[in-house]
Amino acid sequence: MAHEQGAAQVGAGKGGWDEARPTARLLLADGTLVEGDGLGAIGAAAGELCFNTAITGYEEILTDPSYAGQIITFTFPHIGNVGVNDDDVETVNMAGASGVRGAVFAADVTSPSNWRATRDLDAWLKARGIVAIAGVDTRALTALIRDKGMPNAVIAHAPDGQFDDAALKATLDGFEGLEGQDLVPLVGSPQRYGWDEAGWSWPGAAAPGAYSARAEGTATKRVVAIDYGLKRNILRMLTTAGCEVTVVPATASAEDILALNPDGVFLSNGPGDPAATGKYAVPVIQAVLEKKIPTFGICLGHQMLALAVGATTSKMHQGHHGANHPVKDLTTGKVEITSMNHGFAVARDSLPATARETHVSLFDGTNCGLELTDRPAFSVQHHPEASPGPQDSHYLFQRFVELMDRKPA
Numbered sequence: 001m002a003h004e005q006g007a008a009q010v011g012a013g014k015g016g017w018d019e020a021r022p023t024a025r026l027l028l029a030d031g032t033l034v035e036g037d038g039l040g041a042i043g044a045a046a047g048e049l050c051f052n053t054a055i056t057g058y059e060e061i062l063t064d065p066s067y068a069g070q071i072i073t074f075t076f077p078h079i080g081n082v083g084v085n086d087d088d089v090e091t092v093n094m095a096g097a098s099g100v101r102g103a104v105f106a107a108d109v110t111s112p113s114n115w116r117a118t119r120d121l122d123a124w125l126k127a128r129g130i131v132a133i134a135g136v137d138t139r140a141l142t143a144l145i146r147d148k149g150m151p152n153a154v155i156a157h158a159p160d161g162q163f164d165d166a167a168l169k170a171t172l173d174g175f176e177g178l179e180g181q182d183l184v185p186l187v188g189s190p191q192r193y194g195w196d197e198a199g200w201s202w203p204g205a206a207a208p209g210a211y212s213a214r215a216e217g218t219a220t221k222r223v224v225a226i227d228y229g230l231k232r233n234i235l236r237m238l239t240t241a242g243c244e245v246t247v248v249p250a251t252a253s254a255e256d257i258l259a260l261n262p263d264g265v266f267l268s269n270g271p272g273d274p275a276a277t278g279k280y281a282v283p284v285i286q287a288v289l290e291k292k293i294p295t296f297g298i299c300l301g302h303q304m305l306a307l308a309v310g311a312t313t314s315k316m317h318q319g320h321h322g323a324n325h326p327v328k329d330l331t332t333g334k335v336e337i338t339s340m341n342h343g344f345a346v347a348r349d350s351l352p353a354t355a356r357e358t359h360v361s362l363f364d365g366t367n368c369g370l371e372l373t374d375r376p377a378f379s380v381q382h383h384p385e386a387s388p389g390p391q392d393s394h395y396l397f398q399r400f401v402e403l404m405d406r407k408p409a
């Protein structure tokens with residue numbers, strides 16, 4: 001296998017595993033071959049290779065449905081050392097796969113050491129069908145992604161160290177990339193359901209079963225959440241803010257949504273290319289906006305709202321995936337440190353006169369928020385539910401409630 005310049009360095013690995021008999025491979029579209037120690041599911045999977053810089057929250061990241069079709073390189077070197085538990089799963093639609101295709105780690109996964117752990121990461125990855133590779137020089141791999149953009153890749157795990165190169169190449173070539181892909185059907189809920197689980201707060205937080213149902217009769221707003229691949233903590237945050245939430249599938253019609261007589265509509269996060277999903281989601285959002293129903297979108301929901309008012313989205317070079325991204329709220333002038341996970345972005349120059357840019361990334365100046373001037377609607381590119389991540393942006397859920405309070409007659 002020919003290595004490009006610099007690729008050999010990535011493939012050299014970090015050691016700590018039997019380099020004479022690697023049990024996992026990561027093959028990039030440019031021919032770069034990375035070898036390492038296999039863990040998780042046995043087999044091969046192709047996806048887009050990205051990197052995530054969060055220091056905590058690997059379980060939430062691995063269960064975030066927005067990662068469907070992607071292989072995640074964790075830049076934090078020690079992944080798996082606090083094990084996994086059922087409470088930190090972010091996937092809501094448990095029947096659907098979380099969507100992550102693979103995971104790349106620097107250090108080998110050690111035995112879990114945490115009072116909340118119910119399982120070790122390796123067994124959990126196996127059970128979820130996620131292929132992983134450890135012992136990789138993730139620093140060099142991250143530099144490669146940063147320089148060249150997010151490549152398509154295939155990740156494979158074979159305990160006997162035997163790989164079929166032609167089959168791996170065919171799997172890689174069979175992956176078309178994320179551009180033009182609507183992956184919502186993979187992870188979104190196929191049916192409507194109600195949600196009443198609130199968030200937890202410290203102290204007493206995070207004990208198994210610490211999540212509680214919202215107290216009867218405390219909801220003040222009826223919210224319909226359109227599920228493009230929802231994260232649990234978004235629903236918990238909406239509930240905590242006083243919303244009675246009904247989740248509807250991404251295929252729900254505007255009539256279905258309006259029949260629920262919502263005080264507000266929430267547009268969720270989700271995987272894939274917004275332009276592809278927008279084909280059926282945009283007309284529904286436009287009908288909701290037409291009725292002046294207060295609307296709030298997060299990440300894919302932000303991109304959908306932008307598309308609904310005529311803006312465009314485009315693929316980013318390396319995307320934003322992490323829990324340390326500074327974003328400026330142009331309304332208050334405050335900077336918030338945010339959780340991010342997106343590979344597409346709203347083109348700020350394409351925003352119509354009726355959409356005001358409200359947030360901007362201080363890393364690269366990309367658009368991170370908008371507000372409509374002629375409709376009660378706003379959205380952000382980052383993840384205010386922050387699971388994992390800092391909680392600086394929790395105020396946005398309150399902003400949504402205040403927008404519903406000001407609902408035009």
Ligand SMILES: NC(=O)CC[C@H](N)C(=O)O
Nearest residue numbers: 066269270299300343344
């Ligand atoms: N977290 C999300 O909702 C991601 C949105 C979209 N799939 C992107 O990658 O840009």
